[in-house]
Every structure is written in structure tokens, then in C-alpha cells.
Amino acid sequence: MVQNIIDVRNLSKSFDISSKEPGLKGTIKHFFKRQTKSLKVIKDISFEIKEGEIVGFLGANGAGKTTILKMLCGLIYPSEGSILVSGYLPFRRKENFLKNITLIMGQKQQLIWDLPPIESFYLNASIYDLDKFEAKKRIKKLSEMLEIDEELFIPVRKLSLGQRMKSELLAALMHEPNILFLDEPTLGLDINAQRNLRKFLQKYNNETNATICLTSHYMKDITSLCKRVICVHEGAISYDGKLDLLLKKLSPVKEILIVCRSEEDAIKLENSGFTVKNKIKNEITLKIENNSITSSLKTILNNFDIEDLFINEPPIDEVIGKVLIKKDYDI
Amino acid sequence: MNLRKYLKVYKKFLYTSLASELEYKTNILIDLITAILSLIGSIFLLSIFFQNNGYIGGWKFEQALIVQGIYTILNGITNTWFNPNLTEIVKHIREGTLDFVLLKPIDSQFFISLKKINPSGFLEIMLGFFLLFFCIKINQINLSLSFLSLSFITISCSICILYSIWFFISTTTIWFVKTWNAIEVLRSFLYIGRFPLNSFSFSLRVFFSIFIPIAFITTIPSEVFLGLSQLWKILLEVIVASVFLITSRKFWLFALKFYSSASS
Amino acid sequence: MIFNLFNRKIFTLLKVQYSNMLEYRVEIALWAISGIIPFFMLNIWTNNNLNESINISDVMLSRYFLCAFFVRQFSVVWVVFSFEEDSLMGKVSPYLIQPLNPFFRYFAQHLAEQITRFPFALIIAFFFFIFNPESIWIPNLGILLLSIVSTFLSFLIQFLIQSIVACLCFWTEKASSIERMLFIPTLFLSGLLAPVVSFPEYVKSWIYLTPFPYLIDFPANLLSGNETNISRGLSMQIIWIFLLFPLFKKIWIEGTKKYTAMGS
Numbered sequence: 001m002v003q004n005i006i007d008v009r010n011l012s013k014s015f016d017i018s019s020k021e022p023g024l025k026g027t028i029k030h031f032f033k034r035q036t037k038s039l040k041v042i043k044d045i046s047f048e049i050k051e052g053e054i055v056g057f058l059g060a061n062g063a064g065k066t067t068i069l070k071m072l073c074g075l076i077y078p079s080e081g082s083i084l085v086s087g088y089l090p091f092r093r094k095e096n097f098l099k100n101i102t103l104i105m106g107q108k109q110q111l112i113w114d115l116p117p118i119e120s121f122y123l124n125a126s127i128y129d130l131d132k133f134e135a136k137k138r139i140k141k142l143s144e145m146l147e148i149d150e151e152l153f154i155p156v157r158k159l160s161l162g163q164r165m166k167s168e169l170l171a172a173l174m175h176e177p178n179i180l181f182l183d184e185p186t187l188g189l190d191i192n193a194q195r196n197l198r199k200f201l202q203k204y205n206n207e208t209n210a211t212i213c214l215t216s217h218y219m220k221d222i223t224s225l226c227k228r229v230i231c232v233h234e235g236a237i238s239y240d241g242k243l244d245l246l247l248k249k250l251s252p253v254k255e256i257l258i259v260c261r262s263e264e265d266a267i268k269l270e271n272s273g274f275t276v277k278n279k280i281k282n283e284i285t286l287k288i289e290n291n292s293i294t295s296s297l298k299t300i301l302n303n304f305d306i307e308d309l310f311i312n313e314p315p316i317d318e319v320i321g322k323v324l325i326k327k328d329y330d331i
Numbered sequence: 332m333n334l335r336k337y338l339k340v341y342k343k344f345l346y347t348s349l350a351s352e353l354e355y356k357t358n359i360l361i362d363l364i365t366a367i368l369s370l371i372g373s374i375f376l377l378s379i380f381f382q383n384n385g386y387i388g389g390w391k392f393e394q395a396l397i398v399q400g401i402y403t404i405l406n407g408i409t410n411t412w413f414n415p416n417l418t419e420i421v422k423h424i425r426e427g428t429l430d431f432v433l434l435k436p437i438d439s440q441f442f443i444s445l446k447k448i449n450p451s452g453f454l455e456i457m458l459g460f461f462l463l464f465f466c467i468k469i470n471q472i473n474l475s476l477s478f479l480s481l482s483f484i485t486i487s488c489s490i491c492i493l494y495s496i497w498f499f500i501s502t503t504t505i506w507f508v509k510t511w512n513a514i515e516v517l518r519s520f521l522y523i524g525r526f527p528l529n530s531f532s533f534s535l536r537v538f539f540s541i542f543i544p545i546a547f548i549t550t551i552p553s554e555v556f557l558g559l560s561q562l563w564k565i566l567l568e569v570i571v572a573s574v575f576l577i578t579s580r581k582f583w584l585f586a587l588k589f590y591s592s593a594s595s
Numbered sequence: 596m597i598f599n600l601f602n603r604k605i606f607t608l609l610k611v612q613y614s615n616m617l618e619y620r621v622e623i624a625l626w627a628i629s630g631i632i633p634f635f636m637l638n639i640w641t642n643n644n645l646n647e648s649i650n651i652s653d654v655m656l657s658r659y660f661l662c663a664f665f666v667r668q669f670s671v672v673w674v675v676f677s678f679e680e681d682s683l684m685g686k687v688s689p690y691l692i693q694p695l696n697p698f699f700r701y702f703a704q705h706l707a708e709q710i711t712r713f714p715f716a717l718i719i720a721f722f723f724f725i726f727n728p729e730s731i732w733i734p735n736l737g738i739l740l741l742s743i744v745s746t747f748l749s750f751l752i753q754f755l756i757q758s759i760v761a762c763l764c765f766w767t768e769k770a771s772s773i774e775r776m777l778f779i780p781t782l783f784l785s786g787l788l789a790p791v792v793s794f795p796e797y798v799k800s801w802i803y804l805t806p807f808p809y810l811i812d813f814p815a816n817l818l819s820g821n822e823t824n825i826s827r828g829l830s831m832q833i834i835w836i837f838l839l840f841p842l843f844k845k846i847w848i849e850g851t852k853k854y855t856a857m858g859s
Contacts, residue, residue: 015592070430073434074433074434075430075433075434075591076591076592077588077591077592091591093433093434095436096436098434098435098436099436101434102434103430103431103434105427105430108426108427108428108430108431109428110428110431112347112351113351114350114351114354114355115347115350115351115354119346119347119350120347122343123340123343123344123347124435126336126339126340126342126343127340127435127436127437128435128436129336129436155354355768355769357767358767358769358772361772361773361775361776362772362775362776364776365772365775365776365779368776368779368780369779372779372780372782372783373783375783375798376783376788376789378795379789379793379794379795380639380643380645380789382645382648382793382795383643383644383645383647383648384647386643387639387643387645388642388643509622511622512621512622512623512625512626512629513625515625515626515629516625516628516629518629519628519629519630519631519632522632522635523635526639530639530642530643531635531638531639531642532638532641532642535635535638
């Protein structure tokens with residue numbers, strides 16, 4: 001039986017925001033009497049994550065993804081509710097807990113700028129109580145997985161962003177954490193580097209059965225890695241479940257572009273009871289529900305003179321984009 | 332076991348920051364020249380003060396040089412450890428990488444106040460010691476065991492106080508990201524530490540004993556060198572130093588609590 | 596016509612920088628406080644009657660140090676640090692594309708800050724007069740204008756020197772350490788800590804040929820009504836500006852050439 005490695009119950013987080021009137025008068029007033037407003041950014045959320053799962057957190061900017069991630073790794077105190085990560089209360093930041101997790105933030109770097117990455121690795125090794133022999137072994141293994149080699153001996157400031165990210169990953173994974181928190185790991189990387197990173201994460205998950213929680217703006221990251229997604233909307237969870245289920249739910253129709261041989265046929269097709277999206281001369285686009293697609297196509301092919309036919313899957317980005325603005329999915 | 336880990340980590344800190352600084356070799360050379368020029372300038376200024384009748388605040392020139400020597404050592408320590416780490420913590424907070432530090436299984440105050448080192452400050456420390464040895468010679472001070480231990484204790488206390496003040500300001504970066512100006516104010520106040528406190532008027536003396544404890548930082552150690560210091564002053568300095576250290580620790584923990592409940 | 600256009604650009608830049616500076620009132624206030632070293636020095640001078648040896652009365656000396664404080668407030672330059680930060684953050688390239696030498700931007704920034712700083716400096720002067728009511732004086736209009744001009748010239752000299760150092764950023768990564776080195780003679784020789792008259796003869800014989808006494812000592816003497824050679828002071832300031840300006844232009848052209856050749 002697979003255990004829950006992360007268990008979140010009724011978690012809320014509010015920040016105190018002090019508001020200030022502009023000008024000198026406002027400043028003085030602010031000095032003596034601070035008007036603070038409590039802003040609830042996370043509202044009563046609960047979820048569990050099992051060991052070895054890869055979970056993607058989706059949401060618009062400011063929806064609260066990063067706050068959730070930071071609470072999970074213990075950087076932010078929760079206001080209410082409980083969090084248990086591999087049996088620890090994260091915000092106590094106990095040594096054994098910290099040795100169990102890692103946080104990777106895209107474009108934020110912890111490597112020492114003027115030195116080759118290898119020096120930062122050995123520094124991390126001493127912080128995480130690894131002896132030299134063990135550290136060497138792990139660096140070798142991870143650098144093979146990440147396909148980096150001579151980059152380890154070049155000062156960080158001279159590396160490309162992609163190479164730097166790989167080195168960051170190596171530094172963050174040297175202590176072999178069970179749980180990886182990734183906040184926008186692919187930010188700023190080019191398409192190839194993004195793909196390599198995803199490939200690596202998948203492989204790392206397969207080999208070590210580590211749990212991975214990630215947020216990303218690149219849908220490709222989510223769709224290629226995560227079977228399960230948690231959508232966050234204004235601090236609340238709007239969907240938690242399988243990714244393909246969400247996609248099906250969100251795009252129940254397919255678009256089919258039909259090119260008729262003659263314009264008359266097109267007009268006939270237009271008036272035959274299907275939902276028409278648009279029509280340009282002899283090209284007509286229909287919207288057909290997923291579950292009736294085969295029967296509808298049969299009817300069309302039998303009754304009309306068709307020159308060509310395209311089935312358009314709605315682009316996944318667009319579909320998930322809807323997640324960001326939608327509040328509820330009743331599933 | 333734990334101490335050994337911290338020693339090991341500190342060795343790595345030393346190595347990595349020395350290695351990074353060596354990437355900028357000309358910089359180190361220039362800093363060395365700066366340190367020498369600065370000492371020459373201070374002695375020059377001091378000599379102007381003694382042009383009149385050979386005394387300021389009841390101190391002779393040779394005695395005032397002791398203050399200068401201690402100030403130079405402390406300034407060297409500031410430039411070697413406190414200043415570069417403050418720069419680092421400001422960077423951590425501005426770039427949001429403090430999170431990485433907090434997630435390391437190591438004490439964050441240790442990490443943040445000792446990570447960096449600037450080797451060009453070493454020369455200043457050495458210059459300060461040379462000056463002190465010179466002063467011991469010209470003032471004919473007996474190198475007895477009690478003198479050595481007392482001066483060691485008082486100078487260590489000065490370092491602790493100075494560290495606490497710097498770390499206190501570093502900590503405030505969690506609220507106000509820009510602390511450079513506060514640092515400039517502190518530096519200009521610390522500048523007073525180059526001169527015997529007695530040479531200032533009474534009100535300034537009070538100010539610099541209470542608000543910014545310069546009296547404790549350079550004057551008491553110098554008095555130990557001259558054999559003028561009473562025991563109660565030394566005890567007081569030890570107490571002040573421990574209060575400062577404990578407060579800086581408490582303040583850091585408080586700031587972290589704030590950081591983790593307010594940052595987003 | 597071209598001159599007009601130029602004027603308009605500078606005026607707009609000034610306006611923008613001024614509103615920008617207003618945002619940083621606290622920092623600027625702190626900056627003003629960090630400039631109070633001259634008052635500490637004054638305290639040493641008067642408390643030990645050091646002025647006996649140079650035949651300046653207490654009142655004149657306190658006026659001198661107050662004026663030194665003012666001159667310093669309105670001639671302080673930090674263009675190296677701004678430029679270094681901008682070049683590290685890659686902001687220089689967009690500046691180079693614009694049809695305006697980026698140093699005009701920094702120039703406007705400095706002027707704007709001086710304007711913002713003015714009230715704080717006045718407040719500090721006000722407190723100074725409360726503690727030293729006997730030193731209140733009103734300089735006549737001609738002298739006031741002349742000292743404003745000479746303070747501005749002093750600012751120009753320092754701005755040019757620092758801009759030259761800043762251009763070294765094109766060659767070395769950290770030009771600010773060179774500036775810190777140059778600051779040491781500025782600090783000790785400009786008259787900020789002790790009036791140049793008090794310097795020993797072997798220094799006085801050559802110091803008037805260097806730019807240092809014209810940075811603070813000369814304008815401060817002028818404003819405070821202490822004895823000084825007005826025509827020599829002003830002409831030396833202008834000569835130094837005429838010497839430094841072509842040097843700056845040359846190094847700027849060479850630097851940008853190097854920068855564009857590197858393509859980074």
C-alpha cells in the first residue's frame with residue numbers, strides 16, 4: 001500500500017497587509033496607527049499526495065501556488081490547518097526533514113557565481129553531512145543523468161542558462177531528497193532545455209520514486225509530467241484529479257473542418273442540423289461532441305461530397321488556460 | 332560531532348570565498364593599497380591633532396596610537412567578515428534566495444554571517460597588530476600573562492559587540508531592503524572609534540557610551556593596554572558583549588518568524 | 596538650437612530624477628546624517644583647544660566645519676557605484692543606444708538628490724545653531740553666490756574624476772574599489788577632517804597644486820568667511836575641470852569602443 005507522503009488538512013493562510021494613504025499626512029498617520037487588513041490568500045484547502053506521485057499545481061499568477069509550495073517546504077507558517085510532510089511539521093524545519101526535501105526555483109540560483117559548480121556541490125555536501133567519497137559518487141551519477149560534464153569545471157557566470165539550471169538541479173538533488181518542490185523550474189529556458197529537464201525529472205522519478213510537486217506556466221511541463229493536477233483559483237482548490245479527466249471535461253467538443261467539393265454541398269451541410277462554427281465558401285467548420293463523433297462523421301461522409309477533412313484537437317494550452325480563469329468544475 | 336560539521340562547513344566557506352575573490356586579483360591589490368593609505372591618513376590626522384601641546388583628552392600621541400591600532404584591527408575584521416556578508420544577505424533578500432539558506436540543514440545565522448570572506452581585510456588586521464606591537468614597545472608595556480589575557484578578552488568582546496551591531500543591521504534588511512544608508516551612518520559613527528573617547532565633550536562621550544557603544548569597542552581595550560582599566564569596566568564590557576550577542580540572536584529568530592509569516 | 600534641445604533633455608531628466616528621489620526620503624535623510632563627521636572633528640578641535648596653534652577662533656572654526664559639512668553634502672558623488680551596478684545588471688547597453696551620454700543621466704540624478712537633500716541639511720544646521728548659538732552668521736550675498744559656484748565646481752571636479760574611474764568598468768569588473776582607494780586622500784586632504792591651514796608645512800608646500808583642497812577646504816573657507824585666496828581657488832578649480840574633461844571624453848570613447856568590440 002502506498003503511503004501519503006504529504007497530508008494537508010484545512011490549510012489557510014492570511015497575510016496582514018498594511019495600507020497607507022499617499023503623501024506626508026498619510027505617512028505620519030501610518031506611523032502612529034497602522035491600518036492592517038488581513039488578506040486570506042489560501043482558503044481552507046485539503047489534499048494528499050502519495051509517495052512517488054508527480055503533481056502539478058496550476059493557477060494564474062497570484063492564485064497562491066507558490067504560497068502553497070512554500071508552506072509545504074516550511075518557509076511560510078500556515079495560519080490555520082495542518083500540514084504533514086513525510087511525518088514532519090514543515091515549519092519547524094527540523095534537520096531530518098530538511099535533508100528529506102529540496103526546493104528548486106527557476107531563475108533563482110544558489111550556486112556560487114564566480115566559481116565552477118563543482119565547488120558549490122562540495123560545499124553543499126559538507127552542509128548535508130556527506131563525506132567526500134559519497135559526494136563524488138552522487139555527483140558522478142547525477143551528472144550522467146543530467147548529461148553535464150565539463151560544465152562542472154567552468155565558473156557559473158560563464159555558463160548558459162540551461163547549463164546553469166542543470167547544475168542547480170544537481171546541487172539541489174545531491175542529498176537525495178525524497179520530495180522535490182519545483183517552482184517554475186523551466187522559466188526562461190529554451191525549448192530543448194525545457195524538454196531535457198522534463199525528461200530528467202521523469203527519469204529521476206522512475207529511478208528513485210521521489211515525490212515531485214511542481215508549478216509551471218508552461219503547459220507542456222504539466223501535461224508531459226503530471227498525471228494529476230491541482231488547480232488553484234484565488235487561494236482555493238478548483239480541481240484536484242487526473243489530468244486527462246480534466247481535459248475531457250474542459251473540451252467536450254472537437255472541431256472538424258470539412259472541405260466540400262461544391263459550395264452548394266456546403267450550404268446543404270450547413271443546414272443539416274450540425275452546430276456550425278463558421279463557413280468560408282466551400283470550407284465549413286463543425287463542432288461535434290466527443291461521444292457522437294464517429295456516428296456523425298459516418299453520416300457526413302455518406303451524404304455529402306467531401307474533398308478533404310481535418311479533425312482539430314483544441315490546443316491543450318488553450319484548454320488549460322481556461323482552468324486559470326474558471327472557478328469550479330463539478331466532477 | 333555537530334561542532335565538527337560546522338568546522339568542516341566553515342573550512343569550505345573559507346575555501347570557496349577565497350577562491351571567488353581570487354578571481355578578481357587586481358581588486359585585492361587595490362584594496363591592500365587602500366588599507367595602507369587609510370592607516371597613513373589616520374596617523375597623519377592624529378599627528379595634526381597633537382601639533383598643539385602633545386595631548387588630546389589627556390592621552391599622549393604614543394598612547395593614542397594604541398586606539399588607532401585597535402581600531403585598525405577591528406576595521407580589518409569588519410572588512411573581512413561583516414561587510415561582505417552584509418552585502419550577501421542584502422542580495423539574498425533582494426533576489427529571494429534566502430529561502431535556499433533556510434532550507435539547508437544548518438544554522439541560518441551561522442550560514443549568513445560567515446559565508447563570505449574578503450581577504451584584503453587581512454592586511455588591515457596585520458597592520459593593526461604591527462601598530463599595536465610598535466605601541467607596546469614605545470609605551471614600554473610589560474607583556475605579562477594577565478595583560479595578555481585581559482587584552483584578549485576585551486578585544487574579543489569588542490569583536491562580539493561589533494558583530495552584533497552589524498548583524499543587527501543585516502537583519503533589518505528583512506524589513507527594509509535598502510540598508511546601505513544605515514550602514515553609512517553606522518560607519519560614520521564608528522569613525523569616532525579612532526580617537527580616545529576622552530578627547531570628546533561630555534555629551535558626546537555619553538552618547539557614544541550608551542547609544543553606540545564605541546566606548547566599549549575601542550576605549551576599554553586600549554585602557555587595558557595602558558594598565559588604566561578597572562576590573563568593573565572589563566566585567567561590564569563582558570556583560571555588554573553577551574547582551575549584544577544574545578539580542579542579535581533573538582532578533583534574527585524574530586525576523587525569521589516575520590519573514591516566514593509575511594513573505595510571499 | 597542644439598543647445599536648446601540639450602537643455603530640454605536635461606530639464607526633463609532632472610524632473611524625472613527629482614520625483615524618483617522624493618520616493619527615497621528616508622534614505623536621503625540617513626545620507627545626510629552620515630555626513631556629520633565634520634561635527635565630531637569640530638568637537639575634538641574645540642574640546643582640546645587645538646585651534647590655538649593655527650590662530651582660528653572657536654567661532655570661526657565651528658563655522659568652518661559647518662560649511663565643510665554643507666559643501667560635502669552638495670558635492671558628494673557616487674556615480675561609480677551607480678554605473679558599476681548598472682553595468683553589472685546589463686543596463687548600460689540600452690543607455691548606449693540612446694542619443695544622450697548616460698553620464699548626463701547620472702548627473703541629473705546627483706543634482707536631483709542634492710535638491711532633495713537640501714531641507715535635511717538645513718535641519719541639521721538648525722540643530723547645530725541651537726547647540727552653538729554664538730556661531731550664527733549671515734554671509735553677504737556676493738560671498739554666498741561665489742561659494743555656491745565654488746561648491747558646484749567642486750562637485751564637477753569630483754563628478755569628472757569619478758566618471759573617469761567609472762569608465763574603467765569597461766576594462767575591469769569592479770571599478771568601485773579604485774574609487775574607494777581615491778577616496779582616502781580625498782577624505783584626509785580635502786579639509787573635511789581638519790582645515791588645510793593646520794597641515795604641516797611639508798604637506799602645505801605641494802597640496803595646493805592637487806585638486807584636493809579645492810574640494811572642501813576652499814569653498815568652506817569662502818562660505819564661512821575664513822581667510823582664503825579667492826582668485827587662486829576659483830581658477831584652480833576651473834583649471835582642474837579643463838584638465839579632467841578631455842580626459843573623461845577620451846576614456847569614454849575608448850571605453851565604448853572596447854565595449855562594443857567585446858559585444859557583451
